[in-house]
Amino acid sequence: MVVQHNMQAMNANRMLNITTGAQSKSTEKLSSGYRINRAADDAAGLTISEKMRKQIRGLDQASTNAQDGVSSVQTAEGALTEVHSMLQRMNELAVQAANGTNSKESDRQAIQDEIDQLTTEIDRVAETTKFNEIYLLKGDSNGGTKNVFMKGHDAGLKGTLTDSAKTATFVMDELKAGDKVTIAGKEYSIGSKADDIKGTIVAPAQNASTTVTIDGSSYEIKDTNGNVAIYKDGSTTALTKVDVTGTGTGNATLDDLKTLVKEGSVVEADGKKYTAMTDGNNDNIDDDDSSVITKAVAEKKIQAELLAANSIGTIEGKAEVKDAATANGKTTYEIKKGYATVADTLSFNLHVGADADMTNKITVDIDTMNSANLGIKGLNVTDATGTAATYAVDAISDAIAKVSSQRSALGAVQNRLEHTIDNLDNIVENTTTAESRIRDTDMAEEMVEYSKNNILAQAGQSMLAQANQSTQGVLSLLQ
Incomplete structure (x- = not known):
């Protein structure tokens, strides 16, 4: 029997320390809710978990970025809705101004006044529409410019x-x-000088005939084996020079017939009707x-x-x-074609991914939406005939099409962003589930472990107390 080394107590104490350590870890896991509180808990699991956390938090922010993008696009598109409304009103006014019942310039001037106000408002909307201090409809703020060429028009001509x-x-x-x-x-009507019309009176093919009408009289020009004779108004007797020119002998020739064509004459030849112009002042x-x-x-x-x-x-x-x-x-x-110089297209990128990959960027392009870019700056409908207003209708139509194209592009980006947000949220959810399996504590399982360690700790304390009492028997030898 020895008293210097109580091996039972040492063993009981060692096991109690082990149990207490395990109990401490269980308490930490239960109180924090995490299975991994430090790298020593699961070195490999910690590495995987932190990598997943980076992705999750990055994707969460990417989803927020995309939602901000949707808001900015909606702001721009909402402003363009009003621009569209103003252009539609301008179209109504231009159609009204093109009508011939506006007999006085004052009528069209009243229309012009409203068009001017609408044009000014379109420019104001373009200058002031912004999202988070970014001007959305006035183009690139870096000072770059581009030339916008107007669309070609045919002035309503046939061609x-x-x-x-x-x-x-x-x-x-x-x-x-x-x-x-x-x-x-x-x-x-395209008129001609008398000499030009004479050139349309030609002999028919051999043994054929043709008809020419001069000032209401019909002349049949007939070829017989190369000899030309002229008959008037269905007569069977050929005209003589005297009949046509008043002088000369023999049958009338084509040259004789052409002398009947004078200024003001109406001639039908070769299936067309010609008017010999009276042009005393020679202005055509x-x-x-x-x-x-x-x-x-x-x-x-x-x-x-x-x-x-x-x-x-x-x-x-x-x-x-x-x-x-x-x-x-x-x-x-x-x-x-002419052009207007406007600011470059506004272009910004929405970062919608957790990584630095450039494919994670969605580009939003918005053109300058002022009157210059739309091709309606300086629009005027106050001419006397309404022709300018007619041409203005085409210009406004081009502007409406340009705004429609921009709105369509913004709508397409918005739809894309909404799909992007749904996808990001789905990835975050599933990645969080995987990270939870690695990092989070299984509370039920850990409670079983904690209860076991709690019982072992109590048993260890009891055994340590018993071991310490075991050497008390030495005192009986001293009595």
Whole structure:
């Protein structure tokens, strides 16, 4: 029996310390709710858990970023809704101004006043619409600019317009004497000088005939084996020179017939009706009927109307229309389109991922939505005829289409962001579930462990007390 080394007590104390340590860890896990409170609890699990936490918190913020993006897009799109409304009203006003019942300039001036107010408001909306101090509709704030070329227009003329980035081409059938053409809402007849009309009176093919009407009288020109004879109003007797010119002998010739064509004569030949213009002042416009003009005058008028139609909204760069070029029965007008200089497109990225991958960025582009970019700056409908208002209708239509395109792009981005948010939230939920399995305490299981350790601790304390009492028997030997 020894007293220096109580091995039973030492053993009981060692086991009690182990139990107390385990009990302490169980208490920590139960009180914190985490299975891993320090790296020593599960080194590998801690690494995986922290990596998941990084992803979860990053995705949570990415979802918030996307929601902020939706809010900014909705702000811009809401402002453009009002711009659309104002453009629709401007379209109504332009259609009203184009009506011929507005006989006084004051009528169209009242319309112009409202158009001016609406244009100013569109510019104000573009200048002031912002989200979190970012101006959404006034373009890039870094000072960059771009030239916006206006869309090409055909001024309502009959032909084909081909539009490209900086130029446009308008092609129409070549105008010929006797043709009718509508320019700026007015119908013109292509007249000719008497000498030009004489050139349309030609001999028929051999052993054939043709009919020409001059000032209401019908003349049949008949060829018989190369000999030409002329018959008037169904007569079977050929005309003589005397019948046509008043002098000479023999049958009348084509040259004799052509002498009947004078200023003011109406001639039908080759299936067309020609009017010999009376043009005493030599301005290529009929003295008696201003709607009868030469081909050259008609082409100049067409050129002027194309210029007017393509000049709307061209603030910095003016439109130009080259002189008509005719070839192969077609007349072509080359249009150099005008432009307005506006701020560059506003572009910002929404970061919608937890990683630094550039594919996690969604770009939002918003053009400047002021009157200059929309092509309606300086819009004027106060001319006397309403033609300017007619051309303004086309310009406003282009502006409406441009706003529609921008709104459509914003709507597409919003829909994309909403899907992005749903996906991010789904990933966060599932990743959090996986991280919970690694990091969180299973409370039921840990309570069983804690209860076991609690019982062992109590038993250990009891055994330690018993072990300490075991050496008390030595005292009996001293009595």
